[in-house]
Amino acid sequence: MSSRGRCAFPKLGGRRRRLAFAPAAGLGFALALACAGHQGDGLDPRSLPPGVGKDYELFAARCSKCHSLARPLGSGITDDAYWAKYVERMRRQPGSGISPADTTAILRFLHYYSQEQLARRGGE
């Protein structure tokens, strides 16, 4: 009923081979765009004021463990009390790795980010 074969890459026709490797080509294109300075989900730490960069790095490392950074950075939240609850909820997630002391630095960054967002909205 069954037969076993050695691992070998399946033979594909020329057109199908091109299609199968399209993702690799797409990724290469994306990488080229990224090298051109595209920002992505997060922030460029080099663009942050001295002192904020370190807080951001902790935020980025801890808060990208279960979801992308687009979730918090795109949430539109600018209220410090709201952020405190939000981070508290995340801290309690299994394996979050966010210790009680980490929340201070994370909230410090989120306060900075919120002020930036508010200033930007005010300027529009």
Add this chain to the structure above:
Amino acid sequence: MKGRLLALTMVLTVVLALSGGRARAVDRTFAGSVQLDYHFVPTQRGNLNRGEPVGEYGLDGFTVEAAGKLAVDVSDHVSANVKLCFGCHGFEADMAYVDYRPLDEFYVRAGRFSPSFGAFNLRHDVGNHKLSDKPLPYDMGRMLRMRSWNMGVLPSPFPDNGVEVGGTHWFGESTQLDYAAYAVAGFRNNGDRMTDVNWVDSRSRYYVDNNARPTVGAHLKLTQKLGALSDVSIGASGMYGTYDSENDYAYGILGGEMTLRIQRTALRMEYLVRRTEFDASSAEGFALPVTDAKDSFLKHGAYVELEQPLSPSVDLIARVDGMYRVGNFLTEEEEPTPLSRKSSILRYTLGGSYAFERGFRMKLSTELWQFSDRDDHGRNRDVSVHAAFVGTY
């Protein structure tokens, strides 16, 4: 009398929960995601189910998954979550539960939710994992040969009705312990012949439990910080219950997990095994000789995945996953099931994710499949390609 006492206790619990530590205002957070994926299998001439019912060998072409989640903080201790999903099964409630959490070390969750099992389920939303497809042990419709394998070991998500208690505790600033135990309705088979869990029965008519015996389980996880930006987590999970209306046939699932994070680089691995008892009182339809009235099969599954950011907008993901099934199975003379007493799948995935802008991402991946058994077309190796766009809000 007992029922009234229980009802009174529940009402008192809710009143006490709401009266203590009232939040300044009811806070609401709305979030969601949408993914459009195109799955192409060139080795099956670009039409996976040609001549067969749709979904017989898997889902190719376009699929869309969308979800919206509302989290409400009713008070400092009580919160509610509702998440609705739209995908291959139409609209479904992925979450509809209330949490009572008076302290870090203790919460009670009641309603509809995915019980704590393993590491992947926490990231099962399409916005939270960077490949189009889930790891094989947790796979549903995107795996090839999904009918003959009856999907993964524990198809994710697995929302169910029930109650969970748990908590988290920090030992100092570097060690986190998470624990949870639950009782839920459990998986089902509403048919006449109990040969495996029926995932369709388990998700449809979700308000009706086919037996009164809950499925119980627990999860334990230890996280150790290795530095300011790195940590390692290890965990173990277990689940046990019966899936038939007579409580004659049991399933038990065990899992182990490990995640290593060094800055933004993540190495994840999980192993799951499910033992499922089935009715072998009649040899009719079985591929292998039957000896006892009750038999069982084992389904093992594992994955190892490396996620490496190459730049702020590009992530590279490499994954090796597989499944190994040991035991009897149903087959047909005209169309033999492509399984044997010991069958395996091995899959190699290389993919990438590119964020055009915050909240909008492209996912691309190529998978090489290697099966121990040949299919109807004589193939035991396949290549498949995923191209997806995902948005989060």
